[in-house]
Amino acid sequence: MADVCADQQCGLDTFAAGLLTDIDAVVFGMSTDxxxxxxxxxxxxxxxxxxxMFNRxxxxxxxxxLLVVAASRWPQTATTPQRS
Incomplete structure (x- = not known):
């Protein structure tokens, strides 16, 4: 990550810097089920x-x-983790 941040010509430096600023969320997202x-x-x-419904x-x-749409689209299911 440090090498990518140092190399400003590859175009990934801002992406890598953004990952580093929010590293806790990145680690949690990659490690959770x-x-x-x-x-x-x-x-x-x-x-x-x-x-x-803008301005209406x-x-x-x-x-x-939103509650009506949510109830019709997503039936109540068990909230068990699923592996992707």
């Missing part, structure tokens, strides 16, 4: 709903719509 896919999917759905509603209505 919990996948981040379900959380990322919910974030993407929330962003899509926000874009679709207030926050309580957006919250209700």
């Amino acid at each position: 919990w996948p981040s896919g379900p959380a990322e999917g919910r974030v993407n759905d929330l962003k899509a709903l926000k874009r679709g 509603c207030n926050l309580p209505l957006l919250r209700k719509r």
Whole structure:
């Protein structure tokens, strides 16, 4: 990592510097058994709903719509870790 940060011509120096600033999160993400896919999917759905309802509603209505969509798309399942 130090070699990549020192070599400014390869274009990876800012990427390596960013990894080093948040090294605790990188290590945790690589060592945990919990996948981040379900959380990322919910974030993407929330962003899509926000874009679709931009300037058309207030926050309580957006919250209700998100809960309805979440209940229809993701049935309640056991929260056991899955290996990727």
